[in-house]
Amino acid sequence: MNNEQTISVLNDLLQITNDRIKGFEKVEGKVWEMYPDIKDEYDRMISQSKVMKNELINLITEKNGVPQDSPSIAGAIHRTWIDIKNSFTVGNLENSTLENVVFGEKAAIEAYQNALDTGELCEKSTKIVAEQLRNLKDSYRQFKKIEEYKKE
Known part of the structure; x- marks a missing residue:
């Protein structure tokens, strides 16, 4: 297991x-204020993401790595695309936004699964990343349910 690859x-x-x-x-x-019943779930996701971020930073620094603590270029392009798409959305902006959240959660799940499948993580990193993946899957299922509920 290569330390640089793990980092x-x-x-x-x-x-x-x-x-x-x-x-x-x-x-x-855009959405959550219109649907206060899902606001608590949204707040939980934000908090969870910040905890995940700190855990990853700690794992990287424990390996004597330098955390690249910024969003990715691909993520910035995706958010810009969503902004453009939403500016042309006629009708239900809430459903479109929920679809984008579900898409983002699915992409994160795939990336986390790929990271685990590489075999490049030490035991401690594997355990933490696997737990974060479980949380992402829970989030995905929750938002998928909300998206399906809003379509009815």
């Missing part, structure tokens, strides 16, 4: 987590 994988996850936080921040105010 690289963890930094990729850190950027994805930062993308998730930025994505949630962009959604705030």
Whole structure:
């Protein structure tokens, strides 16, 4: 197991987590205020993302790595695309925004699963990343339910 490769994988996850936080921040105010019944879940996701971010930073620094603590370029492009798409959305902006959240959560799940599948993580990192993946899957299921509920 290559320490540099482990740091690289963890930094990729850190950027994805930062993308998730930025994505949630962009959604705030557009949808959640209209649906106070899901506001608590949203707040929990933000808090969870910040904990995940800190855990990843700690794992990277424990390996003597330098955390790349910024959102990714791909994430910035995706958020810009969502802004453009939403500016042309006619009808239900809430459903469109929920679809984007579900899409983002699914992409994060795939990235986390790929990170685990690389075999480049030490035992401690694997345990933490696997737990974060479980939380992402829970989040995805929750938002998928909300998205389906809003379509009815």
